[in-house]
Amino acid sequence: DGGITQSPKYLFRKEGQNVTLSCEQNLNHDAMYWYRQDPGQGLRLIYYSQIVNDFQKGDIAEGYSVSREKKESFPLTVTSAQKNPTAFYLCATRQGNEQYFGPGTRLTVT
Amino acid sequence: GENVEQHPSTLSVQEGDSAVIKCTYSDSASNYFPWYKQELGKRPQLIIDIRSNVGEKKDQRIAVTLNKTAKHFSLHITETQPEDSAVYFCAASGEGGNKLVFGAGTILRVKS
Numbered sequence: 001d002g003g004i005t006q007s008p009k010y011l012f013r014k015e016g017q018n019v020t021l022s023c024e025q026n027l028n029h030d031a032m033y034w035y036r037q038d039p040g041q042g043l044r045l046i047y048y049s050q051i052v053n054d055f056q057k058g059d060i061a062e063g064y065s066v067s068r069e070k071k072e073s074f075p076l077t078v079t080s081a082q083k084n085p086t087a088f089y090l091c092a093t094r095q096g097n098e099q100y101f102g103p104g105t106r107l108t109v110t
Numbered sequence: 111g112e113n114v115e116q117h118p119s120t121l122s123v124q125e126g127d128s129a130v131i132k133c134t135y136s137d138s139a140s141n142y143f144p145w146y147k148q149e150l151g152k153r154p155q156l157i158i159d160i161r162s163n164v165g166e167k168k169d170q171r172i173a174v175t176l177n178k179t180a181k182h183f184s185l186h187i188t189e190t191q192p193e194d195s196a197v198y199f200c201a202a203s204g205e206g207g208n209k210l211v212f213g214a215g216t217i218l219r220v221k222s
Contacts, residue, residue: 031208042116042199042212043154050208058209059111090153097142097161097207101153 003027004102006091011107013085021076021105023091031094032074036060036087037104043090049074078107085109112137114202116213123190125222133200133213134182142203143176143183144210149196157198158185190220 003026013019023032031050035043045058049068063082068074078085086109091102113136123129135143141162146154160167160174160183167174171190176183187194197217201210 040119040214042114042214043210044212045209048209094208097203098144098156098159099210100156103153 004091004093004100006089006102006105008105009103011105013107013109015109016080017109018077018079019085019107019109021078021089021091021107023074023076023102024072025074025091025093025102026072027093027095027100028071029093029095029100030071032068033092033094033099034058034064034066034074034076035090035092037090038087046076046089078109112140112202112209112211114200114211114213116200116216118216119214120217120219122219122221125190125192125220127190129185129187129190129194129218129220131185131198131200131216131218132182133184133202134180135202135211136181137202138178138181140202142207143174144201145172145174145185146199146201147196148199148215154199187218190218192220192222194218195220 005024007022033048034046044060047066049055065077090104092099116133144159147157148154171188173186197215199215200213
């Protein structure tokens, strides 16, 4: 999981603005995931991609968008349509069954 | 789809005692069950996992048991230490193993 980077660690935005969270990996893993974590809750899947140029919605995709133009990169855009965007966002990759997580980005929208 | 329930939500134990966290899942087709440990402000780290063809797996002080019939699996930590204090998440694979569904987490506090 040292090969997964997310930037920035903390991000602040005003309500109504779109914001893009970065996720880069050098593990050569095909599958990548975005999760959202709120206090007292588990990780909830936003989007995932099993291969370049392909991605699927997870359980809470509304108000989010992704792209997968390169194997190494899977950016997540939090749009103004997301009603409650303040959360801790985790990117992950998968090899076999095992998922490995990046360090996360804490997004605060006011 | 898959649903995973985790209990208890918080657990306090005395240093040296054992801790047990339990999870149930709904999809009988799930075949992979990992456990993650997350320290405050950090990323979840895989600590142990089990596949559906195995009933128990141990790694030093940590063990996981799986009961496929009852659709539940448990994490056992023996001889707990203060550094075991963290949030623990169970998960189950769904939809062909490409996705994980997570439990809500257990806050473990080990008192010294």
